[in-house]
Amino acid sequence: xxxxxxxxxxxxxxxxxxxxxxxxxxxxxxxxxxxxxxxxxxxxxxxxxxxxxxxxxxxxxxxxxxxxxxxxxxxxxxxxxxxxxxxxxxxxxxxxxxxxxxxxxxxxxxxxxxxxxxxxxxxxxxxxxxxxxxxxxxxxxxxxxxxxxxxxxxxxxxxxxxxxxxxxxxxxxxxxxxxxxxxxxxxxxxxxxxxxxxxxxxxxxxxxxxxxxxxxxxxxxxxxxxxxxxxxxxxxxxxxxxxxxxxxxxxxxxxxxxxxxxxxxxxxxxxxxxxxxxxxxxxxxxxxxxxxxxxxxxxxxxxxxxxxxxxxxxxxxxxxxxxxxxxxxxxxxxxxxxxxxxxxxxxxxxxxxxxxxxxxxxxxxxxxxxxxxxxxxxxxxxxxxxxxxxxxxxxxxx
Ligand code: PMP
Numbered sequence: 001x002x003x004x005x006x007x008x009x010x011x012x013x014x015x016x017x018x019x020x021x022x023x024x025x026x027x028x029x030x031x032x033x034x035x036x037x038x039x040x041x042x043x044x045x046x047x048x049x050x051x052x053x054x055x056x057x058x059x060x061x062x063x064x065x066x067x068x069x070x071x072x073x074x075x076x077x078x079x080x081x082x083x084x085x086x087x088x089x090x091x092x093x094x095x096x097x098x099x100x101x102x103x104x105x106x107x108x109x110x111x112x113x114x115x116x117x118x119x120x121x122x123x124x125x126x127x128x129x130x131x132x133x134x135x136x137x138x139x140x141x142x143x144x145x146x147x148x149x150x151x152x153x154x155x156x157x158x159x160x161x162x163x164x165x166x167x168x169x170x171x172x173x174x175x176x177x178x179x180x181x182x183x184x185x186x187x188x189x190x191x192x193x194x195x196x197x198x199x200x201x202x203x204x205x206x207x208x209x210x211x212x213x214x215x216x217x218x219x220x221x222x223x224x225x226x227x228x229x230x231x232x233x234x235x236x237x238x239x240x241x242x243x244x245x246x247x248x249x250x251x252x253x254x255x256x257x258x259x260x261x262x263x264x265x266x267x268x269x270x271x272x273x274x275x276x277x278x279x280x281x282x283x284x285x286x287x288x289x290x291x292x293x294x295x296x297x298x299x300x301x302x303x304x305x306x307x308x309x310x311x312x313x314x315x316x317x318x319x320x321x322x323x324x325x326x327x328x329x330x331x332x333x334x335x336x337x338x339x340x341x342x343x344x345x346x347x348x349x350x351x352x353x354x355x356x357x358x359x360x361x362x363x364x365x366x367x368x369x370x371x372x373x374x375x376x377x378x379x380x381x382x383x384x385x386x387x388x389x390x391x392x393x394x395x396x397x398x
Contacts, residue, residue, distance in 0.1 A: 012374045013330045016307055016367030017161050017189060022258070023214035023368070029261035030216065033254035041251045042242065052253045059260025063221055066263045067187075067206065068197040071226055076243045077256055080220035081188040082112040083236070084207035085155075087222050087247070088184045089116045091233030092153045092205070093125060096182075100150035104128045106138055106167075107350040109157055110186055117155075126150070132350050135300035136165035144175060153182045158190035162334070162347040162363055163299030164308025166190065173202025182231060188212050188220075192266035193305055194274060198223055204231050210255070214368060215262030219255035277366050278306035284364060284375045285309055291383030293398075296357060298348055307366040310334070310348075315396035316389040318342075318359035324385045329378050334361030 013021070033055060041056045043049025057072065064072040078084045089103070105117055107129045117127045128146045130138050138156065147154075154176050159166045169185055176183035184205040187196050192213030198206050209220040224246075225231045239248015289295055294314035312334070313321065319342070322333055335342040335358065344358040353361070364378070390396040 008371075008373055008377060010328050011326075011330045012328065012378055014364045014366060014370065014374075014378060015330045015332050016370075017164070017212070017363065017365035018332060019211045019217065020214045020367055021369060022211075022216060023262065023265055025265060026215055026258045026261045030254040030258040033257050037253075039253075041253055042240065052251075055253060055257050055260075056251055059256045059263075062260045062263050062267075063208075064223075066267055067191065067208070067223060068199050069223055069225075070199065073244060074223055074226050076222045076224055076246050077251060077259075078220045078222055078236075078247065079218055080211070081110075081186065081207045081209035084209070084220050084222040085110065085112040085184075085186055086116050087233070087236045088205040088207060088224075089113065089120070089153065089155060091236065091246075092182055092184070092231075093120050093123075094234035095232050096152045100148075100152040102126045102128070102148055102150040103153045103155065104130060104143065104146050104151060105155045106130045106132065106157070108132050108136060108160055108162075108165075108347045109155065110161055110188070113155055113157070113186060132165075134352055135303070136160060136163050136298070136347075136351050137300060137303065138167060140168065140171055140175070143172065147175070147179050147181065151179065151181050153184060155184040155186070157186040157188075158196060159187075159194070159305050160299070160347065161189050162332075162345060163310045163351070164189070164305035164365075165299040166194070166303045166305065169201040169203065176204075177202050189305060192262070192270060193307065194270075198225070204229075210259040210262055213262050213266055216255045216258040219252060219259050221259070273368060274306045277368075277370065280366050280370055280372060280375045281307060281309050281364075283372065284366070284379050285311075287376070287379035288382055291379070292386055294396075296353075298351060298353060298361060307370075309364040309366075310361060311364075312353070312357040312361040313386045314357065314360070315393045316360055316386055318361070320389055321360060321362070321385060324389075325381060328381055331378075332363040332365070334358045334363065 037051045039048030039052040041052040061072040182204040185203045186207045188209045191208045204225045206223040211217040237248045296312045298310040334345040348358045
């Protein structure tokens with residue numbers, strides 16, 4: 001153990017679902033676009049602009065092909081998935097209001113979806129928030145019955161950011177198609193980790209973000225289908241006509257180049273990486289379960305991202321647990337700290353997890369640079385801290 005600690009850098013990063021470190025190859029690809037190729041992609045009359053424009057279009061084509069879009073012009077660059085989610089949902093609401101005022105989403109979506117829906121409710125829209133079962137999955141029959149003549153959009157994420165659970169998007173796409181409704185999918189957590197194919201899943205709009213796939217922060221994309229059917233969106237930013245007149249503003253060329261490189265790497269390495277990460281996740285889970293009893297896993301184990309493990313430890317206090325581990329393990333907790341209180345995760349609540357357990361939940365998220373030494377260390381650390389806390393607990397009996 002001591003030898004291992006010497007060769008390993010602490011704290012260990014196990015929070016890949018919050019953000020990923022940038023792959024060094026991505027940074028390499030970006031650097032020239034900060035230095036010699038600094039042109040504005042909208043400057044069409046000199047080589048500086050043309051070089052920048054070419055780089056943007058190369059990245060756009062790579063991203064389109066990565067998610068199996070038909071046409072690179074279906075990719076609109078944004079600042080990230082929060083913006084993409086806002087853009088998709090508000091853009092549809094504004095454009096198709098005449099057609100209907102009802103949308104369907106899920107209780108466990110990311111806040112950037114839920115907050116827009118709440119905003120639209122204040123503007124007179126009706127939103128159905130589908131529940132999930134204990135596994136974190138929606139019920140397709142419930143989705144079907146929620147569809148009304150007024151429904152214009154279904155927004156369901158591919159993989160959840162807290163529990164990694166993967167929703168049945170192909171079935172949802174089929175249902176949306178049959179009902180003539182648009183389907184928006186937040187694919188931030190899945191793109192680059194597991195296959196994500198907009199055409200196979202019948203998706204009309206999809207949000208992705210570079211910093212969840214080893215690219216830079218502050219760059220994302222919205223896929224907007226152009227044909228069968230053509231999706232029309234209200235513009236997000238009025239300006240100089242960039243991004244098909246939907247989002248004006250000078251493009252962040254280095255970030256876009258980085259996004260393209262991140263996608264190129266994901267395309268070639270994703271399958272192998274997923275296998276390796278799943279192996280590490282399985283090892284972490286089994287070491288924890290070998291060392292401790294009363295460990296609860298949240299969300300389906302089968303329909304889950306390879307890199308996610310979300311578990312609670314009974315008979316301890318979450319705050320103490322985090323105090324004892326957070327100098328060594330960078331993980332995420334099921335309680336989000338607001339300035340005055342510890343808010344228990346609404347995602348775990350939606351699964352029916354009781355509040356005391358939510359406070360002891362830990363999200364481990366593993367990725368490209370996670371090593372088996374780190375996993376051994378993290379598992380041993382968690383086991384010993386939980387054992388220590390339980391020894392002091394009056395409620396815990398072996
Ligand atoms: N959706 C999901 C599922 C996410 O996990 C995140 C990032 N936490 C977002 C949307 C927002 O992405 P961004 O950070 O690019 O704004």
